[in-house]
Amino acid sequence: MERIAVYGAGTIGSCQATLVIGHGLPCTVIGHSERGLERCRKSIEQNWDDLIAEGLATEGNKQAAMALVTITNDPAALQEHTFVFEAVAEGTEEKRAVYETIEQNAAPNVVIASCTSSIDAEILAGLVSHPERLLIAHPFQPVHMLPLVEVVRHEKTAEDTVTRTLALLETLHRQVVVLNRSVPGFLVNRFAQALFRESIYLIEQGVTTAADIDQAVKYAMGMRYASIGLLEYFDAVGFDLESAIAKERVPGPVRHPGAAKDGGGRAGLRQDRSGGGDGPV
Secondary structure, three states: OOOEEEEOOOHHHHHHHHHHHHOOOOEEEEOOOHHHHHHHHHHHHHHHHHHHHOOOOOHHHHHHHHOOEEEEOOHHHHOOOOEEEEOOOOOHHHHHHHHHHHHHHOOOOOEEEEOOOOOOHHHHHOOOOOHHHEEEEEOOOOOOOOOEEEEEOOOOOOHHHHHHHHHHHHHOOOEEEEEOOOOOOOOHHHHHHHHHHHHHHHHHOOOOOHHHHHHHHHHHHHHHHOOOOHHHHHHHHOHHHHHHHHHHHOOOOOOOOOHHHHOOOOOOOOOOOOOOOOOOO
């Protein structure tokens, strides 16, 4: 089992630590000020209090978990740690200094998993002495509650690094998506920005209001895609119906995406809809 640390005592770091100790694993959190360390401890305790208030944990769970966390500003505490989640501010120079500290103090085979949401993995790889052991493991707030993690590799990421990362995230009961290279926004934020741009356009055009857009997302799209994937849904609807909708939305030729790959199944939209008939989109 990996020996786990979190470098960064802010909101992301405290929630990441909450997740780790909540799975019965020891975790060392490295901060940089006494005030920050105290704030981190209080944040972790508050996370547990919130879980207790919702009936998702007990006071006994909290006490057992808090006994597993070490919060310090001494990087020497990283000794023998084999996996470090980096959760410091979004700046390359700050991250460069942190990576140097990690590599000087942690185990020789340490994996560094950055929680960055905006910096390209190739850029981060240029900040470390052993890029083969660095990748991105981008979580979503609150980290201990939302299960998705975007793992982003770069050109020099070793397969063993990916394997170890996926194994640890599986132990932490995370749902993982893997990107073979960085793109702006990764996956989730890229999707969100596309929706945001369209929403602003509709408001500017006087089509609807911000409140109604949020209603549409919460009570249709949000509920739908909580139970079925985006591409799963389009496969289920079938190509014929989606082609008709696309022609109305974006006039012009509509090609069958990926049908040549597997006959129109999982790689693309199905040619027809199971059961036939019309239905809600």
